[in-house]
Amino acid sequence: MSKLLIKNGLVIDPAASLEEPRDVLLNGALIEAVERPGAIPESAATEVLNASGMWITPGFIDLHVHLREPGFEWKETIESGSRAAALGGFTTVCCMPNTKPVNHNAEITRFILEQGRRAGACRVLPIGSVSVGLKGEEMSPLSELWAAGCVAFSDDGEPVWDSGLMRRALEWAKMLGARISCHEEDKKLSCGGCMNESALSYRMGLNGMPKVAEDVMVARDIELARATSSKVHICHLSSARSVELVRRAKHDGIDVSAEVTPHHLLLTEETVGDYDTNAKMSPPLREQEDVEALRAGIKDGTIDAIASDHAPHEQDSKLVEFSKASFGILGLQTNLPLTLELVRNGTISRMRAIELWTRGPAKAFGLERGTLRCGAPADLSIINPDYHWTLSKELIASKSFNTPFMGRALSGIAETVIVEGQVVVKAHKLSR
Amino acid sequence: MRRHLIGIEGLTKEDIYSYLNNAATFVEVSERELKKVPPLRGKTIVNLFLEPSTRTRVSFEIAGKRLSADTINVGASDSSITKGETLLDTARTLQAMAPDIIVMRHKESGAPHFLAKHLEKTSIVNAGDGMHEHPTQALLDLLTLKHHFKERSAGIEDLTVAIVGDIRHSRVARSNIWAHLALNNRINLVGPPTLIPEEFRHPRLFGEKINIIHDLKTGLRGADVVICLRMQLERQTDKFVPSLEEYSQEYCVNERALQAANPGCVVLHPGPANRGLEVSSAVLDGAQSLMQKQVNFGVAVRMAVLFALATGKTVSEGKSE
Amino acid sequence: MANKMNAVPSNWKTIVDAETISRSISRMSYEILEKDRRLNNLAIVGIRTGGEYLAERIRRKIKEIEGVEPQLGVIDITLYRDDLSNSDLQPTLKGTDLPFSISGARIVLVDDVLYTGRTIRAALDAIIDFGRPACVELAVLIDRGHRELPIRPDYVGKNLPTSKGQFLRLKLSEQGFPDGVYSIE
Numbered sequence: 001m002s003k004l005l006i007k008n009g010l011v012i013d014p015a016a017s018l019e020e021p022r023d024v025l026l027n028g029a030l031i032e033a034v035e036r037p038g039a040i041p042e043s044a045a046t047e048v049l050n051a052s053g054m055w056i057t058p059g060f061i062d063l064h065v066h067l068r069e070p071g072f073e074w075k076e077t078i079e080s081g082s083r084a085a086a087l088g089g090f091t092t093v094c095c096m097p098n099t100k101p102v103n104h105n106a107e108i109t110r111f112i113l114e115q116g117r118r119a120g121a122c123r124v125l126p127i128g129s130v131s132v133g134l135k136g137e138e139m140s141p142l143s144e145l146w147a148a149g150c151v152a153f154s155d156d157g158e159p160v161w162d163s164g165l166m167r168r169a170l171e172w173a174k175m176l177g178a179r180i181s182c183h184e185e186d187k188k189l190s191c192g193g194c195m196n197e198s199a200l201s202y203r204m205g206l207n208g209m210p211k212v213a214e215d216v217m218v219a220r221d222i223e224l225a226r227a228t229s230s231k232v233h234i235c236h237l238s239s240a241r242s243v244e245l246v247r248r249a250k251h252d253g254i255d256v257s258a259e260v261t262p263h264h265l266l267l268t269e270e271t272v273g274d275y276d277t278n279a280k281m282s283p284p285l286r287e288q289e290d291v292e293a294l295r296a297g298i299k300d301g302t303i304d305a306i307a308s309d310h311a312p313h314e315q316d317s318k319l320v321e322f323s324k325a326s327f328g329i330l331g332l333q334t335n336l337p338l339t340l341e342l343v344r345n346g347t348i349s350r351m352r353a354i355e356l357w358t359r360g361p362a363k364a365f366g367l368e369r370g371t372l373r374c375g376a377p378a379d380l381s382i383i384n385p386d387y388h389w390t391l392s393k394e395l396i397a398s399k400s401f402n403t404p405f406m407g408r409a410l411s412g413i414a415e416t417v418i419v420e421g422q423v424v425v426k427a428h429k430l431s432r
Numbered sequence: 433m434r435r436h437l438i439g440i441e442g443l444t445k446e447d448i449y450s451y452l453n454n455a456a457t458f459v460e461v462s463e464r465e466l467k468k469v470p471p472l473r474g475k476t477i478v479n480l481f482l483e484p485s486t487r488t489r490v491s492f493e494i495a496g497k498r499l500s501a502d503t504i505n506v507g508a509s510d511s512s513i514t515k516g517e518t519l520l521d522t523a524r525t526l527q528a529m530a531p532d533i534i535v536m537r538h539k540e541s542g543a544p545h546f547l548a549k550h551l552e553k554t555s556i557v558n559a560g561d562g563m564h565e566h567p568t569q570a571l572l573d574l575l576t577l578k579h580h581f582k583e584r585s586a587g588i589e590d591l592t593v594a595i596v597g598d599i600r601h602s603r604v605a606r607s608n609i610w611a612h613l614a615l616n617n618r619i620n621l622v623g624p625p626t627l628i629p630e631e632f633r634h635p636r637l638f639g640e641k642i643n644i645i646h647d648l649k650t651g652l653r654g655a656d657v658v659i660c661l662r663m664q665l666e667r668q669t670d671k672f673v674p675s676l677e678e679y680s681q682e683y684c685v686n687e688r689a690l691q692a693a694n695p696g697c698v699v700l701h702p703g704p705a706n707r708g709l710e711v712s713s714a715v716l717d718g719a720q721s722l723m724q725k726q727v728n729f730g731v732a733v734r735m736a737v738l739f740a741l742a743t744g745k746t747v748s749e750g751k752s753e
Numbered sequence: 754m755a756n757k758m759n760a761v762p763s764n765w766k767t768i769v770d771a772e773t774i775s776r777s778i779s780r781m782s783y784e785i786l787e788k789d790r791r792l793n794n795l796a797i798v799g800i801r802t803g804g805e806y807l808a809e810r811i812r813r814k815i816k817e818i819e820g821v822e823p824q825l826g827v828i829d830i831t832l833y834r835d836d837l838s839n840s841d842l843q844p845t846l847k848g849t850d851l852p853f854s855i856s857g858a859r860i861v862l863v864d865d866v867l868y869t870g871r872t873i874r875a876a877l878d879a880i881i882d883f884g885r886p887a888c889v890e891l892a893v894l895i896d897r898g899h900r901e902l903p904i905r906p907d908y909v910g911k912n913l914p915t916s917k918g919q920f921l922r923l924k925l926s927e928q929g930f931p932d933g934v935y936s937i938e
Contacts, residue, residue: 199634203441205541205564205603274549275542319520321540323562450843457829457846466882469832743837743844 001028002046004421008037009051009382013058014355015362015371024056026378029420034372051382054415057354058370059091059122059379061361063181063259064156064235064307065332067093067124069115070108071100076312076399078112079119081332084310084397086121086424088332089357089414091379092369093122093310096156097129104129104140106148113149121430122419123379125151125367130169130180134158139169146176151365154181156235157282159217161187167224174230179257179365181233182221184242185283189213194323196269196284204275206322209284211239218242222249225256233364234258236309238283240293247302257364259307260294262338263329263404265347267291271404277318277325278404281311295347298356305361308335312400330403333396337410340385344411350385382416387428389413397430435741436548436556439565440610448574448614451736455575458735461498462728472501472742478526479505481537481559482519487703487727488559488568492535495734501742504531519543520550527551533741535559541603555741563601566702570607572733573700574615576726577657580698592654594620594693596685597661597710599628600672604702605661609638619643622651623683626672648682648689655693660685660701660711676709686712690720698722759929764938768921769911771932774894777910778807781892782814784908785861794887796824796858800876801847803865806927807894811863824858826851833875855884861908865923865934867893870904894923895934 004026011022011034023040025033033040042048067081078095085093095112097103103112109126116124128145130153132138142153153173159182160166166180173180190209195201197208218234222245225232237243237260249256263281268288271279279285297303311328318325339357343350362370369379389395391405417425424431440448461469477496481489489505496503506526517525519538526534533555536544541562548556560566577588593612599605599621609632612619620643621628628644631637645651652658663679673679690697699711699721707713716723761767789795792815799808805827816822828849831837837844862876873891880889892908897915913934915921920937924930 197631199631199637202600202629202631203606203637205562205606207563275545316518320518321538321546322542323540450845454844454846457832457848460848461832464883469882470878471832471834471837739832739846740843 002421003027003032003044004047004049005040005042005045006049006051006056006380006382009054009056011056011372012351012354013372014351015058015359016373019351022056024372024380026418026421029378031372031374031376031378033374049416053384053386055350055354055383055385056372057381057383058358058372059381059417059419060089060336060357061092061367061370062090062308062310062332062335063094063233063305063361063365065093065095065310066098066312066328067095068312069099070111074399075314078115078124079121080397080399081310081312082116082119082121082124083430084332086417086419087397087414087428087430088334089336089381089383089417090332091122091381091417091419092125092367093332094125094127094151094365096127096154098134098157102129102133103127103150104132104145106144109145109148109150120432121424125149127152127154127181129153130155130160131165136160136162136165139165139172142169142172142176142178146178151367152179152181152233154183154235156181156183159183159185159187163220163224166221167228170224170228170230170232174228177366179231179233181235182217183235184214184217184221185209186213186216189216193284194280195272196286198269198287200269200272204272209282211241211286211290214239214283215241215245218245222246222254222256225249226252226254231255231257236261236264236283236307237294237297237303238264238286238290240290243293243297243302247297247300250302257304258297258302259305259361259364260298260303261309261331262306262335263331265291265294265298265306265342266338267404275322276404277320277322278329278402278406280322280325280327281309281329282327295342298352299348304356304364306335306339306356307361308332312398313402314400315402318402328402330396330398330400332398334391334403334405334410336383336414337412338405340412378418378421380418381414383412384415384428385412387411387413387415436544437567437737437741438544438548438556438558440567440570440607440614441565443610443614445614448571448611451571451733451740452575452578454739455571455729455732455736458498458732458739459729461735462732468498468500470500471739472496472499475501475532475742476530477501477503477533477535477738478531479503479535480526481505482508483537483539483560484508485537485560487730488537491727491730492559492734494731495738498731499735499738501738519546523547523551527554533557533738536561538562557737557741560603562603563606564603565607566603567607568730568734568737569604569702570611571737572726572730573608573659574611575729575733576700576722577698579725579729580722589615589617591656592618592620592694593657593659594622594652594655595659595661596622596648596651596683597627598664598667598672599623599632599661601664601667602661605659608659609642613638613641620645620651620655622648624673624679648685649692652689652692655697658685658690658693658697658699660699660705662702662704663706663710665706680709684708684710684712685715687714687718690715700726702726757929758926758931761930761933761935765935766938767933768913768936769895769934773911774932774934777894778810778814781908781910782811782818785811785892786815786818789859792819792821792823794858795861796826796853797861797863798826798828798851798880800862800864800872801827801829803923804863806925807865807923808863809927810925811892824853826853828876828879830872830875830879833878835871835875849879851883855880855886858886860886860889861892862889863892865893866895866897866921867891867906868897868899870900870902873904874902895921897921
C-alpha cells in the first residue's frame with residue numbers, strides 16, 4: 001500500500017478548527033495521520049510531497065454543477081466537467097438532474113455514477129429530480145433515486161411551482177433523510193426576464209427578473225420546511241431580502257441551508273454592460289446592496305456554502321440576441337481564485353473561505369467528507385494561494401467557454417488534488 | 433473608423449443639433465422638384481427590418497434613395513431568419529456584400545449592439561430595437577418641434593413635455609426622454625403605475641428631473657408638447673391594465689384633457705395610432721396635431737443620419753449602457 | 754457697421770487689401786453689365802461660404818450703377834463634393850437658397866478664390882438640379898491657378914500666382930474682419 005507524506009504545508013481544516021503547519025500522511029484512500037511538522041518520519045512514507053508555501057485543505061465540494069450528460073454532450077460531458085472540477089480543486093461535485101433524459105430514475109443515476117467513475121477525475125454525485133421530467137406534475141421515485149445513489153433532490157431551473165407537490169416531496173425526502181435543493185423563482189413574476197429588474201434593465205429595454213420572484217419562493221419553501229419539519233437547501237441566493245429570510249429561518253430553528261455563487265458575490269448587473277450574454281444567468285446578477293448582503297451572509301454563517309452553478313453552454317447559444325441567449329456561466333475552474341478575492345478584500349477569513357467549500361457543503365448534504373481527520377477519505381486540495389494566472393481559453397478544461405471572467409487576472413490555484421489517495425492534479429495540470 | 437447611431441442616450445445637445453441642422457437642408461431637398469442629391473452615390477444601404485414596420489422602413493428607403501445610395505430591403509420573411517439562421521449568420525452574409533450602412537429594426541433590445549459588435553466595417557443605424565431605443569423617431573419628433581417652434585426664442589428648449597401612455601414598453605419614449613433631457617426640458621411621464629415603473633426616476637436611469645404622474649390632467653398641466661405613445665396591444669396579455677376600456681377612460685388624450693395643457697400645445701404621435709384608445713380622433717386630426725408633419729420630417733432626419741454616418745469621420749455614436 | 758470687428762490673427766498675412774478688393778468688385782460689376790445689360794433674368798449666386806458676401810456686394814454695386822437689383826441666391830455645395838468620404842470633419846450643411854426660377858436665368862456664380870476648380874464643378878451640378886439656366890458665368894475675386902478641371906472664370910478680380918500648399922481666405926467686414934484676402938500660415 002502506497003503511503004504519501006505531505007510536508008511543510010499549512011493545514012486549513014475548518015471541520016477540526018485547525019489552521020496550523022502540519023504534515024499529513026495518507027495511507028491509500030484514507031488519511032492516516034495529521035501531525036506537527038517533522039513528527040512523521042519520512043521513512044513512514046513511500047513518497048514525500050513538499051507543500052512548502054501551500055495550503056493543505058480538504059478536497060472542495062461543489063453542491064451545484066451542470067455536467068450536461070446525458071443529452072447535451074456538446075456543452076459538457078461528465079468527463080470534461082469532472083476534469084475541470086479537479087483542476088479547480090474539487091474532489092466532489094453534485095450534478096443537477098436537468099439532463100436529457102432527466103435524472104428521474106435509478107438507471108440515469110447509475111449511468112451518471114458510472115461515467116463519473118470512468119472519468120476518474122473527481123467524485124460525481126448525482127442529484128435526483130423532485131418531479132418527473134422536471135415538469136412539476138408528478139413526484140419522481142425519490143426512494144429509488146436515493147437508493148441508487150442520489151445525494152439530494154432538485155428541480156433546478158424549473159422550480160416546483162405546485163406548493164402541494166413540494167410539500168409532499170419534502171415529507172417523502174424527510175423520511176429518507178434527504179434534502180431538497182430549491183431554485184427559487186416564481187416564473188410568473190420573472191416572466192420572460194433575462195436580467196435583474198432595475199433601472200438598468202429598463203434603460204436597456206430588457207425584461208427584468210425582479211428580486212421578489214426569488215423572495216416569495218424562498219419564503220414559501222421556508223414555511224413548507226417549517227410546516228413539515230423537513231430539510232431544504234436554497235440554491236444560489238441572489239437577493240438581499242432572501243438572505244434575510246434564510247437568516248430568520250435559521251434563527252427560528254428551521255433546517256434550512258443555503259448556497260451562493262462566486263459571481264453573485266463579486267459582480268453586479270453592471271457586468272451585463274453592452275448586452276454581454278456571458279453575464280446572463282439565472283438568478284441574474286443583482287445590485288451592490290445585494291452583493292453586500294450576500295457577503296454578510298457568508299460571513300455570519302447564514303449561507304453555508306459557495307457553489308458554482310457551473311453551467312456550460314456552447315458558443316452558438318451565447319452568440320445571439322441577449323434575450324435569446326442561454327442562461328448560465330462556467331464556474332469550476334474559477335471558484336477558488338474568485339473566493340480568494342473575498343479573502344483578500346477582507347470579507348472573510350481564509351478559514352471561512354475554505355469552510356464554505358468543504359465542511360459547509362458537506363454538512364448541508366450530509367456528505368461524510370470535507371475534513372482531514374484521521375480515518376477520513378483522502379480527498380485533499382493543496383492550494384498555492386499566490387499563483388498568479390489569467391483565465392484564457394487554452395486553460396479551460398470544459399467543452400464550453402462561457403464565462404464573464406475570461407481574461408481576468410486571478411490569484412490562487414489548486415497545485416495538487418488528491419481524490420481517495422489518487423493524485424489527479426499535479427503542478428496544476430491533470431496528471432492523467 | 434466605425435460609426436453608428438444606436439441610441440440617443442449619450443448624445444450631447446450639440447450632437448442632436450448637428451443632426452437637426454443638417455436635416456433642414458434635407459427638408460429643402462425634399463421640397464425640390466428633383467428630390468435627389470448625390471452625396472451617397474456608390475454607397476450601399478441595407479434596410480434589415482426583422483420586425484414588421486411600414487412607415488420607418490419606407491422612410492429610410494426614401495431617405496437612402498434621395499441621397500443616391502443603393503438601398504436594399506431585407507425583411508423577416510425574405511431573410512433566412514425564418515429558416516432558422518441566426519442573426520449573426522444573417523449579418524455576416526450581408527457583411528460579405530459590403531454594405532456601408534445597415535439600418536436595423538429588431539424586436540429584441542440590444543440587437544443593433546450585437547450587430548455593431550460583430551460587423552467590422554459597417555455602420556449600424558438603429559431603426560428601433562425592442563423596448564430599448566428608436567433614435568431617429570426622437571430626432572424627427574425634435575425636427576418637427578423645431579420647425580413648429582421656430583419663432584419661439586428658446587426654440588425647442590425650455591419646454592414642458594408630457595409623454596403619455598405605455599412608457600414601460602416604449603422605445604420611442606426612451607429615446608425622446610434622453611433627447612429632452614439633453615435639451616434640459618421638463619418631462620412628465622403620464623400613465624398608470626403598471627406602465628411607468630418608478631425605476632424611471634432612479635439616478636441610474638433618467639433621474640429625479642423626470643416627473644411621474646398618474647393623473648392625466650395633472651400630467652398635461654402646462655405642457656407645451658404632448659407625445660402620445662401607441663398602446664402596445666400585443667402586450668396586453670401580460671395584464672398591465674385591467675381592460676383597454678378602463679385604460680382609455682383614464683388616459684385617452686382627448687380635447688377635454690388637452691385643455692389642461694398650454695394654449696399653444698402641440699401633439700405628437702409616432703404612429704400607428706389606436707384611435708379612441710390612447711388618443712381621440714378629434715385631437716389626432718385637429719389643429720394641434722403634428723402627426724402628418726412628423727412623417728414628412730422623418731425622411732429628412734433619416735437623410736441627415738445616413739449622411740452623417742457615410743461621410744466625415746467624427747460622429748458621436750450614442751451609448752448603449 | 755453693426756458687426757463687431759475682430760482683430761486679425763497674427764498668423765494671417767494680408768495678400769490683397771480692402772482698397773483693391775473694392776476696386777475689383779466695382780470692375781467686375783461693370784464687366785457683368787457690359788456683357789449683357791438686360792437685368793431681368795440676371796441672378797448673382799454666391800457659393801457658401803467664401804462667395805456668399807461677395808455676391809451680395811456685387812449685387813449692391815450693380816444696383817448702384819443701374820438702379821435695378823438683380824436676383825440673389827446662395828448655394829451650399831457640400832452635398833455635391835467629390836471628397837465627402839475622406840473629409841476629416843463631419844460636414845455641416847448650411848443650406849441652399851435660390852428664391853427665383855433657375856430655368857432660363859443668367860446665373861453669375863460668385864466665389865472668393867478659384868483654385869482646383871472642383872468647387873465650381875460641384876456648384877454647377879447643384880445649380881442644374883434646380884433647373885436649366887440660360888447660361889452660367891463665373892466671377893472670382895482671386896484666381897490662384899493650379900486648376901485640376903477644365904474650368905475658367907469669366908470675371909477675375911485679381912490673378913495671384915501662389916504655391917500649392919498655401920491657404921487663402923477672403924474675409925469681409927460682414928464676417929467681422931477688415932476686408933482683405935489673407936494667407937493663413
